[in-house]
Amino acid sequence: MLKLYHKQFVTFITRVQSNVIDRKTFVTIIKRKIKMNEGAIAVFIPIIVTLVTGAILIVYFYLKSKEKQMLIEKGLSAEEIKKFFEEKRDGLTLMKIGIISIFFGLGLGIGMMLEDATTKEYWVPFSLFVGTGIGFVLSNLIANKIKTN
Numbered sequence: 001m002l003k004l005y006h007k008q009f010v011t012f013i014t015r016v017q018s019n020v021i022d023r024k025t026f027v028t029i030i031k032r033k034i035k036m037n038e039g040a041i042a043v044f045i046p047i048i049v050t051l052v053t054g055a056i057l058i059v060y061f062y063l064k065s066k067e068k069q070m071l072i073e074k075g076l077s078a079e080e081i082k083k084f085f086e087e088k089r090d091g092l093t094l095m096k097i098g099i100i101s102i103f104f105g106l107g108l109g110i111g112m113m114l115e116d117a118t119t120k121e122y123w124v125p126f127s128l129f130v131g132t133g134i135g136f137v138l139s140n141l142i143a144n145k146i147k148t149n
Contacts, residue, residue: 090143092147095142096143099135099138100135100136100139101135102135103131103132103134103135104128106131107128107132108124108127108131110127111123111125111126111128112124114127
């Protein structure tokens with residue numbers, strides 16, 4: 001089957017180069033071929049997401065138990081182990097998430113408006129990354145300023 005697609009692709013390229021088929025027709029044909037495989041890809045997306053999430057959780061719990069075993073083998077007392085695992089809570093976490101979410105939304109909105117205005121498809125991902133990055137930087141700066149005061 002792969003050879004068949006390769007053979008068709010080479011035939012199309014030859015026709016495009018010899019101006020038998022124009023480039024627009026060639027792109028349309030290739031898009032149709034890709035769309036036929038989208039259904040198969042869509043079936044695997046939830047499966048892959050579930051497997052990756054499961055693998056991450058398994059590794060997290062395995063490493064956490066391994067860490068506890070190493071502390072016990074070191075000969076630490078129960079109080080020292082409890083103190084070691086005592087998590088330091090950051091009271092500004094929700095504020096940070098809020099600032100990042102606001103800038104993510106602003107980046108998405110600005111990107112969509114720029115995409116409509118210019119008909120270029122790269123504005124949405126570009127503005128998402130820039131907006132989210134600015135959100136991370138600002139949330140860190142604001143949190144540090146609040147912690148020092």
